[in-house]
Amino acid sequence: MSNTSLVENLKKFxxxxxxxxxxxxxxxxxxxGNDTFVIMPxxxxxxxxxxxPxxxxxxxxxxVSPLIALMKNQVDSMRGFSTENGVAHVLNSSLTKKEIQQVKDDITAGITKMLYVAPESLTKDENIEFLKTVKISFYAIDEAHCISEWGHDFRPEYRNLRSIMNKIGKRPIIALTATATPKVQSDIQKNLGMENAAVFKSSFNRENLYYEIRPKVNTEKEIIKFIKNNPGKSGIIYCMSRKKVEELAQTLQVNGxxxxxxHAGLDSNTRAKHQDAFLMEEVDVIVATIAFGMGIDKPDVRFVIHYDMPKSLESYYQETGRAGRDGGEGNCIAFYAYQDLEKMEKxxxxxxxxxLEIGKQLIAxxxxxxxxxxxxxxxxxxxFGEEFPEEKCSNMCxxxxxxxxxxxxxxxVKLVLETVVSGQNRFKAPQIVAILKGQLNQQLRSYKVEEYEQFNEGADKSEHYWNSVIRQCIVNGLLEKEIETYGILKITPEGKKFIEYPQPFLMAEDTNFEGITDDDDDVILGGKSATAFDEVLFKMLKELxxxxxKKKGVPPYAVFQExxxxxxxxxxxxxxxxxxxxPGVGEGKAKKFGQPFVDLIAKYVKENDIEKPDDFVVKSVVNKSSLKVFIIQSTDRKVALDDIAKAKGLTMEELLDEIExxxxxxxxxxxxxYLDQKLDEDQIEEIFDYFMEAETDSIEEAYKEFDGEYTEEELRMVRIKFMSEVAN
Incomplete structure (x- = not known):
């Protein structure tokens, strides 16, 4: 094959x-005729x-390709390059008998150069028998990371490809993937029996992409601000759940x-329509689950935002990689809260x-x-197994x-590790932190933790700080967290070595990534808003x-939360x-408590000559109200909460979020x-009285106070009763 003929063919086709x-x-x-392995971003x-070829x-x-949409996309584009429609065909479950016959006829006639199949179709006996009779030029395995359990998109049916190809007839194999860690790479080669393949690996560095992680505070507001500062630019926003995708898309719409x-819950017509609207630039932003983007070839996506961090770095790299394919600007911003990934672990x-082991490692x-x-x-x-000198980043993160x-x-770090050892590997992170800060509850007393050498040794530092030291110990392999036992911390051999021979351990003055995931209704319990607010006014409002x-005989947080x-x-x-x-006010609260607050603010604004920001009160989605109405009507009819959750496809936790x-x-x-079926009168009264006296409505604090006697769910339900009766 001469060089010219390759370039000539490239030009020709x-x-x-x-x-x-x-x-x-x-x-x-x-x-x-060589087996060939291609790793290319x-x-x-x-x-x-x-x-x-x-x-x-x-x-x-x-x-072989994993997605019907991806195959269709490629077949259409190949037909665009050729005068012969049969040059490329798809063989999958979506075809009629007549269409399948047409595909077979074109192959037999030698017209079809490319046959796209899903692995499931390739395993069918009638297809194997037919393909045995055909001259095969080679096999291409696209999205080959699907073979590996370590890949971000593992498909068990990909594991049998080698034996099927052997049945059809041996030919050269080309396996291609856009992401492969060294582990995934060897897994793919082993499974396809192509250890001796020629490997071509391109650099994974996309120098035009800017990477940024922000703490998950006021996320919707931050996203709207970012998009409004980048008018007319195309972007993709990824969320973990379909529910969040729907809500966020509506919130963006009502904010202009x-x-x-x-997402996969929409019917295929709607999905195709939305994808086309994005490609044709009738809309600027697609809010999507990871179902979106495989094979989307839009070169000028200017930003990719992750509302939720994905559960593996490979997914993250794939998804951010959809920005700036034309070499132009590509901003990759992810909102991260530790809790989100902890939820995935659970x-x-x-x-x-x-x-479990694989999942745990990917999340870590x-x-x-x-x-x-x-x-x-x-x-x-x-x-991805590529060495890269930091200075070459050119401030692009x-x-x-x-x-x-x-x-x-x-x-x-040494103090944390010694505390885990003193506790004989039986405590979770919150308990280790409590020991370091000298805080006792009944459970810890029963272990006599106050006799530990480390007890109260870390009282001068915050809970957040100790949590972040523990996380860094996990990240650096000094501790491991057992998911099966709900997150109990165990020291590793490396951790034991560190206690004996401590080493310098650099940590950054870090961002608070804890406890600040947004609730659906922007009620950020215990979280601080990230934006600069008027501290003088805030103090006055707190006093008010x-x-x-006091006038109403309720705790302050029952009037308005911080x-x-x-x-x-x-x-x-x-x-x-x-x-x-x-956020967190609504019609009822405004009527019941609002007047003195707006009077105070109006007076303050006038006296201090303040120009009110027409900034961002992010308009919330009117449509959310249909769920609210359903919940209110159902509770009025005394429908069991688990039945309400089931009817709307929510977990109990999500339903309680909505009710709160x-x-x-x-x-x-x-x-x-519902509560009366779960707890007896005395128990309800005990928790109710606790919330009446407590300085904070934190469920964690309540849980500690009752030494785990009640579940979080039970405490939340009584808190709902309390807020409903006392605050409203």
Whole structure:
């Protein structure tokens, strides 16, 4: 195969004059009959590596691909390059008998150069029998990471490909993937029996992408602000759940942003319509679950935002890789709260051991990336087995652009490890922190922890600080967290070595990534708003809350929570109408408590000559109210809470979130009928009285106070009763 003929064929079939990166070497290797393994980041031109050789070879290439939409996309584009419609075909479950016959006829006639199949279709006996009679040029395994259990998109049916290809007839194999850690790479090669393949690996560095992690505070507001500062630019926002996708898309729409949702729960027509609207630039933003983006070839996506951090760095790299494929601007911003990934860990409990181990490790890597204070680009590339000097990042990640101060935490790390050893590997992180801070409850007393040498040794530092030291110990392999036993911490051999021979351990003055995930209704319990608010006004409002609470004989947080006062001190609402827009207020609260607050703010604004920001009171979605109405009507009819949750596809936790949002905004909800089945009168009274006296409505504090006698769910339900009856 002479060099000219390759370039000539490239020009003839695709109209390009030159190859990109490794493409030419890869194609040569395949045409020479070698097994070939291609690792090339998204946007590097992988598909050309098998399309051109297929057009140049005798016979039909079998291309295995995991997604019907992806195959259709590629077949359409190949037909665009050829005068012969049958040049490329799909063989999958969506075809009629007649269409299948047409595909077979075209292959037999030698018209079809590329046959795209899903692995499931390839395993069918009638397909294997037919393909045995056909001249196969080679096999291409696209998205090959699906073979590996360590890959982010594992498909068990991919594991049998080798034996099926042997049945059909041995031919050269080309396996292609856009993400492969060294572990995934060897797994793919072993499974396909291509250890001796020629390997072509392109650099994973996408120098035009800017990586940034932000704490998950006021996320919706931050996203709207970002999009409004980048008008007319295309972007994708990824969320973990379909429910969040729908809600966020609606919130963006009511705030004047052209956005549409995309997830597997929508019917295929709607999905196709939304995808086309994005490609045709009728909308600027797609809010999606990870179902979106495989094979989306839009070169000018200017930002990719992760509302939730994905559960593996490979997914993160794949998804951020959809930004700036044309080499232009690409902003990758992820909102991270440690709790989100901890939730994912909990969901893995009960899975088979091998799957659990893998899942645990993938999540640990993601946490480490999100919390690192070093160069993010370097961290990401190292994960893919590529060495990268930090200075080459050119300030294209938040940590290089705004480096954080570092300090040596060697003594504190040693103290944490020694506490775990004293506790004989039987405590979870919150208990280790409690021991270090000298806080006792009944359970800890029963272990006589006050006799530990480490007891109260860390009282001078915050809970947040100790949690972040523990997480860094996990990230650095000094401790491990057991998911099966709900997060009990155990010391590792490396941890024991560290106690004996302590080493410098650099940590950054870090961002608070804990306890601040947004609730659906912007009621950020215990979280501080990230935006600068008026501290003088905030103090005045806090005093007013205390005096109003005293008049009404309720705790201050039952009037307005701190996060709500924060928002008032940020937006200066001077009428009840404006006050209703503040997260955590709502109609009922505004009526019951609002007047003295808006009077105080109006007076303050006038006296201090303050220009009110017409900034961002993010409009919330009217449509959320349909769920609220359903919940209110169902509780009025005394429908059991678990039945309400089931009817709306919510977990009990999500339903309680919704009810708390309704109650915190001032609407009364009566769940006594359900509560009475769960707890007896004395128990309810005991918890109710606790909330009446407590300084905070924190469930964690209540849980500690009752020494785990009640579940979080029970405590939350009594808190709902309390807020409903006392605050509303």
């Amino acid at each position: 695709f109209g390009f004059n030159t190859f990109k990166g490794n493409q030419e070497a890869v194609i040569k290797s395949l045409l020479e 998204t946007g590097g031109g992988k598909s050309l590596c098998y399309q051109l 297929a057009l140049m070879s005798e016979g039909t290439a079998i291309i 942003i052209k956005a549409l949702p995309y 969901l893995m409990a009960g899975k088979p051991v091998a799957e 890597e993601t946490i480490a990336y999100a919390e690192t204070s070093g160069c993010r680009r370097r961290y990401l590339l190292k994960y 938040d940590n290089c652009r705004n480096p954080k101060e570092k300090f040596d935490a060697q003594e504190d 809350t205390k005096s109003e609470a 996060s709500t006062l924060n928002e008032m001190a940020l937006h200066y609402p001077t009428t009840l109408e404006e006050l209703k827009n503040i 949002g309704i109650v915190n905004s001032g609407t009364r909800i009566n769940i006594n009928y």
